[in-house]
Amino acid sequence: MGIEMGDLSKNFSRSEFKCKCGECEQVGPDPKLIPILQDVRDHFGKPVTVHSGHRCRAYNESVGGVEFSQHPLGTAGDFTVAGVSPRKVQDYLLSKYPDTLGIGRYRGFTHVDVREGKGRWDKR
16 A cells, blocks of 8 residues: 555655644654654554654643753654563664664653754653
């Protein structure tokens, strides 16, 4: 099945990255983010659920996002892979992208962003 109009890749659509505030029109994401998430999907062969993509500044603040969060820039995604622990996902991303990206692990999800340079953290 090919990519349909409006889809970002074979497994991701623009609507998955829309700000959840319900008021703004922030959609994102940065085009560099999609191949990374598609790579994760293809590697594990399991569905990836994007829990948080693009966030307007107000929504980012309301959910406790940090001051220099990548979410308001549309460059970040918080996600889970069905049946795969955030540790395994983070380990894969660290092995595949050792010198780039923002890669963070939280108790119930993984964060990845396409910032300039590299960032690493573990907040479980």
